[in-house]
Amino acid sequence: MSKKRSIVVVSYMKNTLHTLLKQLNEIGLMEHFDIEGVTVEQLETSIIKRNALVLVSSEIVYTMVKPYLDEETPYIITTRTINYANLREILEIPKGTRAYLVSDLKQSAEETISILEETGIELELVPYYPQKRADESISIAITPGEPQFVPKTVTKTINIGSRLIDISTLIEIFNFFQISPFSAKAHLSARFMQSVIHFSKELSNEIFRSTLLQKSLDSIVQNIDDAVLVYNTENEIEVLNKAAMDYLNLSSQVQKQNINIMNPLYYQTIKNLSVGQENFVEINDITFYMRKKRIMVDDQIYSTLIIFREARDYQKIEHDFRFKAKQKNSMARYRFDDIKTASVPVLEMIKVAGRLAKSDSTILILGETGTGKEVLAQAIHQESPRKYETFVGVNFAAISESLMESELFGYEPGSFTGARKRGHIGLFEQAHLGSIFLDEIGDAAPVIQNRLLRVLQERQIMRLGGDMIIPLDVRVIAATNKNLKKLIEEGLFREDLYYRLNVLPLKLLPLRERKKDISLLIHLFSKEFQEKLGREPLVFTKEALSYCENYYWPGNVRELRNVVEYVAHISGDKVYKEELPIYDDGPVDFNTIETNRELEMIKTQFVEKGFTEEMLMILKYLNEAHVLSAGRFSLLNHLLEEGYMFSEQQLRYRMKILHDYGLITTQRGRSGSQITGKGTKFLESYEILL
Structure with a gap:
C-alpha cells in the first residue's frame, strides 16, 4: 500500500481553517492525502512536514507564512470562492442597498466583494475590517464566517460562511501529486458540484414560484378595469397596464423610462396629486377619480402607485363625487394605512382602533392639537360596517354657539329670522346610517351639551321649531385636545355627558413621544413637496434631523408638515438646522x-x-x-x-x-x-x- 502524500493547510483565522478542512474532507481528499491544518499563529510552535504541500488560504496570508518555509517547500496559494448554498438571504435584500462586507483583512473583504459582484449580486457593498470606522447609515452586514468583526451599529448580519477552495485549486493539488482529478477514483468534479447543484435546484424552485406569482400579478393588473401606473423613486415607469396605456397614449415599451414622457396634462396632474386621498380631477373635460399611494419597504419609499378611472364609469364613484361636490365634510378619505408610523405604541393603538371600529359604541379620541384625531376618526369609519354610508364632521371650535344648535339638529321653515324657507336638515340627520365626528367636543356650549346628552341617550332628535321626533341610526366619534375631567371639576363640562362619550377611549401620542416617526414623516413629506414643487430631492443634514428629533413639537404632525413645506420652498439640496423655522437660536444666519x-x-x-x-x-x-x-x-x-x-x-x-x-x-x-x-x-x- 502506497504511502499517502501530505498537505498542510495554513490560514489566518481558526474558523476559516475549520471550514477549509471540512470542505477537503467532504470532497474526499482525505482518502488520497494526509491533511492537517495550522493557523499562522501556530506556525511558531509547529514544524511543517518535509515534502508536504503547503496550502495557503490567501496572498496576504502567504506573506505571513513565507518566513517559516524553506526555499524548497512546495506551496499553493488557494483561489477561493463563496459558498453558493448560503446566498439565499442575500438575494432577499432590495437591489442597490448599501451593505458592509465584513472580513478580518481589507484584501479578503475586497476579494469577496468581487466574487459577489461577478455572481450578479446587485448591492452597493462596502468593505469593512478591524480598525475601520463604522458608518452608522449602513445597517446590513454580510460576512464570510467572521461575524465577530461586524460593527455594533449594524442591525442585521448575514453570515454566508467562510469562503471555500475553488475547484481550480483542487485540480492544481491533484496535478501536483500527478493524480488525475477526473478519474473514477477521485470523483473530484462530481463531489465539488454537489453543493452547487443542490443550491441551483432550490434556487430554480424559488424562481419558478416567483415567476408564477409575477405572472399572476401581471395578469391581475392587466385585467382590472382601473388604469394602473407604478413608478420608482427615480421617476422611472415600472408597471403600466393596458387601461393606463390607452389613457396616457403610451406603449408597453416605456418601462424604465421617465414618467415625464407622458402627456404634460396627465404628468402635472399625477405630480400634484395628494397622497393617500381620493382625488377628483378634470383632464381634457373628463373627470377622473385618482388615488396615489406610496409603496413602503423597511420604512423607505420603494415606489409610487397611481390608480385612476373615469368618474362616470361606475355608480359609487359617481355618487361620491356628486355628494362631495355638494356637501363639505361628508366623505371619509383616510384609512388606517394612511397613518404612517414606526412607533410600537401607535401601531398597537391602531390595532385596538381596528377592533373598536367593528362595533357601534361611541368612541372618544384624546390627543393634542395636530396629532391626527380626524384622520383616526375617518379611518375608524372606513373600517366599520358603515363605511359605504356618510361620514359627517363638525368642529365645535369653528362654529359659533348661536349657529351650532341649528347646524347640528336642523330647523323647520320659519323657525327664526333668516331661516331658509324650506328649512334645513341638520348634521345628525345627514349622518343617518353613517358616522358623525364631533371634533373639539370640549368647546361645546352648555346648551349644546344638554341636547347632545339627550341625542346619545335616546338616539333621536327634534328640529328647531318642529314637533316631530326623528329617530337616528348613527355612530358617534368624538375628539378633544382638552382635559375633560378638569373641565368637569371647573363646572364647564357635564359629567354625565363625559361618561356617555367615554365608552371606547383612544389616546393619540404627541409627536415628541414617538421620535422614531419624525425621520419617517420628514421623508414622506419631503417626497410629497418634491413632487408638488418639481424640485430636487430634499435631504436633512444630521444636525437638522437631530434638532427635529429633540424639538418639543407643540403642533405635532401638522407642525412638522408645515416645517417641511417651508424648507422645501427655501432650501437647496440639503436642509441645515439654521433654515428650520422652529430653530430658536436667533434669526436665520444665511452666511x-x-x-x-x-x-x-x-x-x-x-x-x-x-x-x-x-x-x-x-x-x-x-x-x-x-x-x-x-x-x-x-x-x-x-x-x-x-x-x-x-x-x-x-x-x-x-x-x-x-x-x-x-x-x-x-x-x-x-x-x-x-x-x-x-x-x-x-x-x-x-x-x-x-
Whole structure:
C-alpha cells in the first residue's frame, strides 16, 4: 500500500481553517492525502512536514507564512470562492442597498466583494475590517464566517460562511501529486458540484414560484378595469397596464423610462396629486377619480402607485363625487394605512382602533392639537360596517354657539329670522346610517351639551321649531385636545355627558413621544413637496434631523408638515438646522448656511480626487492643541507614521489644494502652515456632511 502524500493547510483565522478542512474532507481528499491544518499563529510552535504541500488560504496570508518555509517547500496559494448554498438571504435584500462586507483583512473583504459582484449580486457593498470606522447609515452586514468583526451599529448580519477552495485549486493539488482529478477514483468534479447543484435546484424552485406569482400579478393588473401606473423613486415607469396605456397614449415599451414622457396634462396632474386621498380631477373635460399611494419597504419609499378611472364609469364613484361636490365634510378619505408610523405604541393603538371600529359604541379620541384625531376618526369609519354610508364632521371650535344648535339638529321653515324657507336638515340627520365626528367636543356650549346628552341617550332628535321626533341610526366619534375631567371639576363640562362619550377611549401620542416617526414623516413629506414643487430631492443634514428629533413639537404632525413645506420652498439640496423655522437660536444666519454648502462642495471635490482621509489627517494634525504651525517636513513625517506613503511633491500638491480652498494658510520659512477657522469648521462639520 502506497504511502499517502501530505498537505498542510495554513490560514489566518481558526474558523476559516475549520471550514477549509471540512470542505477537503467532504470532497474526499482525505482518502488520497494526509491533511492537517495550522493557523499562522501556530506556525511558531509547529514544524511543517518535509515534502508536504503547503496550502495557503490567501496572498496576504502567504506573506505571513513565507518566513517559516524553506526555499524548497512546495506551496499553493488557494483561489477561493463563496459558498453558493448560503446566498439565499442575500438575494432577499432590495437591489442597490448599501451593505458592509465584513472580513478580518481589507484584501479578503475586497476579494469577496468581487466574487459577489461577478455572481450578479446587485448591492452597493462596502468593505469593512478591524480598525475601520463604522458608518452608522449602513445597517446590513454580510460576512464570510467572521461575524465577530461586524460593527455594533449594524442591525442585521448575514453570515454566508467562510469562503471555500475553488475547484481550480483542487485540480492544481491533484496535478501536483500527478493524480488525475477526473478519474473514477477521485470523483473530484462530481463531489465539488454537489453543493452547487443542490443550491441551483432550490434556487430554480424559488424562481419558478416567483415567476408564477409575477405572472399572476401581471395578469391581475392587466385585467382590472382601473388604469394602473407604478413608478420608482427615480421617476422611472415600472408597471403600466393596458387601461393606463390607452389613457396616457403610451406603449408597453416605456418601462424604465421617465414618467415625464407622458402627456404634460396627465404628468402635472399625477405630480400634484395628494397622497393617500381620493382625488377628483378634470383632464381634457373628463373627470377622473385618482388615488396615489406610496409603496413602503423597511420604512423607505420603494415606489409610487397611481390608480385612476373615469368618474362616470361606475355608480359609487359617481355618487361620491356628486355628494362631495355638494356637501363639505361628508366623505371619509383616510384609512388606517394612511397613518404612517414606526412607533410600537401607535401601531398597537391602531390595532385596538381596528377592533373598536367593528362595533357601534361611541368612541372618544384624546390627543393634542395636530396629532391626527380626524384622520383616526375617518379611518375608524372606513373600517366599520358603515363605511359605504356618510361620514359627517363638525368642529365645535369653528362654529359659533348661536349657529351650532341649528347646524347640528336642523330647523323647520320659519323657525327664526333668516331661516331658509324650506328649512334645513341638520348634521345628525345627514349622518343617518353613517358616522358623525364631533371634533373639539370640549368647546361645546352648555346648551349644546344638554341636547347632545339627550341625542346619545335616546338616539333621536327634534328640529328647531318642529314637533316631530326623528329617530337616528348613527355612530358617534368624538375628539378633544382638552382635559375633560378638569373641565368637569371647573363646572364647564357635564359629567354625565363625559361618561356617555367615554365608552371606547383612544389616546393619540404627541409627536415628541414617538421620535422614531419624525425621520419617517420628514421623508414622506419631503417626497410629497418634491413632487408638488418639481424640485430636487430634499435631504436633512444630521444636525437638522437631530434638532427635529429633540424639538418639543407643540403642533405635532401638522407642525412638522408645515416645517417641511417651508424648507422645501427655501432650501437647496440639503436642509441645515439654521433654515428650520422652529430653530430658536436667533434669526436665520444665511452666511452660515452658505458656508455649510461651500464645505459640502469641498468635501465632494476631495472624494472625487480620492484623498479625503489624507486631507483630514493634515487638518487634524494642524488642529492639535500643541501644533501652532508646521512645515512640510514635520507633516510628512507625521503622515508616514500614520501609514500614508507619498512623496514631498505629493504633499505639496495637497497643501496647495487646502490653501486654495481656504482651509489652511501657508507661509515661507519657519512659520510653516496653519489651519484656518474655515478649516476647523470643516473638521467639525465633516460628519454632518457625510
